[in-house]
Amino acid sequence: MARRYLITGDVQLVRRLNRDAILGLIRERGPISRTDLARLTKLTPATAFSIVEELVQDRLVQESGMGPSRGGRRPMLFEFNSRSQVIIGVNIRSAQVLGVLAYLDAKPQVTIARDYDLKGGADVVQLVKDVIRELIAASPLPTAQLMGIGLAVPGLIDVDRGVVVQSENWDWEELPLRDILAEDFDTPIYIEEDDNALALGEGFFGAGRGVSNVVCVKIGRGLGAGIVVNGMLFRGPDNAAGEIAHILVDPDGPQCTCGNYGCLVRMISAPAIAERAIKGLKQGAISSLSGRVGDDPEKVNVAMIAEAANAGDAFAHQIMEETGRYLGIGIATLVNLLNPDLVIIGGGVILAGSPLLEPARHVVKLRTFGAPGERVRIVAAQLGVEAPAIGAATLVMTQEGALPTRGFAGFD
Ligand SMILES: [Zn+2]
Structure with missing residues (x-):
């Protein structure tokens, strides 16, 4: 479901922030108990419990056994379920389309790079589709567990409309790339400028x-x-x-x-x-x-x-x-x-x-x-040459609620 977590009002905003806080802690510090999550986030136990329940239903979080007792009953611990879904990130480079498929830890499981020659009249959009198809075919999980596809594209990008407004490399103007890909792939698709994608990848999962x-x-x-x-x-x-x-x-x-x-x-x-x-x-x-x-x-x-x-x-x-x-x-x-x-x-x-x-x-x-x-x-x-593709995959996770909007800042 695309845009599930688009923030439209204060109630949703607070809900998303609370969810981000719980999700970030579980991702960074799990296995962790709901009581500890409530204590660390300063949320009420009822709120923390209901958010954990929601994350379990979304298959992002799973039970991981009982923790040690602190006098009473032993608490159930929860951990991030990074292998519940896969994501695809594709970087359109000047002479190569590079795609990665990763679990929700953003570590590439499959990398596919296809060189092309623009002077030879290469159809770059078709090549992007081919790379995505190859990645899906190589996925360890069924297509239903593909969370989405992210693209890192050089040029001026309208991220809301999913349009490449202008990209000099390919003489693209007003190219509705998201809609074109949506004809072939029934999953959420997001497009980002490649330097921004690089910053997301390095910022959330690399040097930053x-x-x-x-x-x-x-x-x-x-x-x-x-x-x-x-x-x-x-x-x-x-x-x-x-x-x-x-x-x-x-x-x-x-x-x-x-x-x-x-x-x-x-x-x-x-x-x-x-x-x-x-x-x-x-x-x-x-x-x-x-x-x-x-x-x-x-x-x-x-x-x-x-x-x-x-x-x-x-x-x-x-x-x-x-x-x-x-x-x-x-x-x-x-x-x-x-x-x-x-x-x-x-x-x-x-x-x-x-x-x-x-x-x-x-x-x-x-x-x-x-x-x-x-x-x-x-x-x-x-993250090397794969960084923008990893960043594009990261974008999918932030948009689909599998990664705190603010990454891991403040959780270390
Ligand atoms: Zn100059």
């Missing part, structure tokens, strides 16, 4: 688990960020919050596609990093990279640079250090603006590790003021 305020920065061909405030995704009215690409970091930097100079994306996106390395190699820089590309500097890509930097190559290290400093300037703006607990850096560039992150941390300390700069931690993403 248990943290309330997270910014997740994705460095790839482009540059974007997902923002989680008080445990909830901050989307903005156009679902366009977190567009950090054109933050100014170097007024004397090279010109950006937007017309300005020295935008963050122009300094730290994967193509920008490769461009700086190629320029250096052409000017005669000594590096192990030259050997790897048969002395054709144009073949250098960001993964090679990141690996070489991590392996101790001085030139690659210097390129990553520069990148880290620009990244730090960008992050400092986010820290001064949002006061996050955590900034998570994702994308292939993260293979570089500390040659990238250490300069970023240093610059953030220099350019932020007081408590926010002291508090913030800057860390690498943990």
